[in-house]
Amino acid sequence: MERPSLRPAERPALPGPDDGTPPPHVAPRPAARPADRRPRPPAAPRTEVVADAMPAAVRREIRPRPGKPLPAGAFPVPLSTLDWLLSRESIAARYVALRDLLHRPPKDIERRKARQVLARDAFLRDVLPQLRGMLPTGAPADVAAAVDPGTAFVLLLVELGCDAEMPELRHAADLLLARWQMVFVDIERGENPAVGGAFVAACRALALLGYADDPRLLGAAEHLARRRVTSENAAESVAGDLLVLASVPEEKRSAAVQGAISFCVERAKSVELPAATDESARTGIGVGDPSDLLELLRALAAAGAPRSAPVRDALARLASRADHRARWKLERPVGVRLPVPLEREGDLSRWVTLRALGVMQHFLGLTITGAP
Numbered sequence: 001m002e003r004p005s006l007r008p009a010e011r012p013a014l015p016g017p018d019d020g021t022p023p024p025h026v027a028p029r030p031a032a033r034p035a036d037r038r039p040r041p042p043a044a045p046r047t048e049v050v051a052d053a054m055p056a057a058v059r060r061e062i063r064p065r066p067g068k069p070l071p072a073g074a075f076p077v078p079l080s081t082l083d084w085l086l087s088r089e090s091i092a093a094r095y096v097a098l099r100d101l102l103h104r105p106p107k108d109i110e111r112r113k114a115r116q117v118l119a120r121d122a123f124l125r126d127v128l129p130q131l132r133g134m135l136p137t138g139a140p141a142d143v144a145a146a147v148d149p150g151t152a153f154v155l156l157l158v159e160l161g162c163d164a165e166m167p168e169l170r171h172a173a174d175l176l177l178a179r180w181q182m183v184f185v186d187i188e189r190g191e192n193p194a195v196g197g198a199f200v201a202a203c204r205a206l207a208l209l210g211y212a213d214d215p216r217l218l219g220a221a222e223h224l225a226r227r228r229v230t231s232e233n234a235a236e237s238v239a240g241d242l243l244v245l246a247s248v249p250e251e252k253r254s255a256a257v258q259g260a261i262s263f264c265v266e267r268a269k270s271v272e273l274p275a276a277t278d279e280s281a282r283t284g285i286g287v288g289d290p291s292d293l294l295e296l297l298r299a300l301a302a303a304g305a306p307r308s309a310p311v312r313d314a315l316a317r318l319a320s321r322a323d324h325r326a327r328w329k330l331e332r333p334v335g336v337r338l339p340v341p342l343e344r345e346g347d348l349s350r351w352v353t354l355r356a357l358g359v360m361q362h363f364l365g366l367t368i369t370g371a372p
Contacts, residue, residue: 070316070319073367074365075360075361075367078369078370079368081353085101085350085354091118091124093354098111101358101361119166123340126340128166128168129168130339131169134150134339136148136151143193144194148198151176151205153338155201156287156334157169159285173209195227204244212248213252218252220244222257225260225261229256229259229260229263237272238299239295239296239298242268242303245261261303265300269308273313276317282321283349283352283355283356284331284333285351286332293314294352296314297314297315297359315359315363315364318359318360328349329346329349329352330345330352331345332345
């Protein structure tokens, strides 16, 4: 049976006063509040919870860096990296690459052209006029002092390809010889001055400026050799002394110098390389910096040290810091305050790459990949 629907007019009325039933109690409806027309402040942006807000660069830095196995043969260098080093964007890096990496002879036309325009390099053009004001003058107050900024600056300029043919560097060499004249005399008299890092850096700069066979430098090398072998500075890294000793021409090395070179090489392999920290493995241009692993490897290469297990382990650590094109970054500050920046820390560095490839070339050899 179909149920009838109730239209609105047919719906029963609520009980009211006319039908004799008492009206139900109905609470009075509260009066409506006037609408608030005041503008509301905008809602605060919703804060999202980010699972890892650490910058990617920091995450990469603290993440353990996987080691790269060294190649069985020569270390591969892409042709694009060689082109990058030889680019005319850095005139000085191009010159040093031709001289030290490709070993072009002095009469090579490309090397000669690069040397002729060396002073036009953007960095050298700005800093060479300021060299004179940065050089130390007079005898040192403390011959055992650490390397001073002026001497470190000279050493850096020599590393960048400058030589004694430049008037600024010739003047710097004269000042360094005059500054340490009394120490040279004391050594010649057979005395034993307790020299420090500043003297070692000065000797290294002078050797690179063409004074390696000067009698004063030969006497200084003898003194450093005796001091090293008698363990008077056993706590210091051998890198600085080894670079000075290795600069002595082989035909002028005494038995003491040759013995000290062998001593430094063995100490580096047995003590310093195994104890190298992750901080020391960060690549840089460590002029006078004894904590730089790359500097220690360069000293071993300069001394003609053979490849050994500790050296191979250190080379693997160095290779692990290169990118896929065999380029390295400037991971630590340059070891001297500069009037203008050489390269920006954290960026790919031509100078670190040249230093690292020089080490790889000595111990492993280099092979160019990607050549047509």
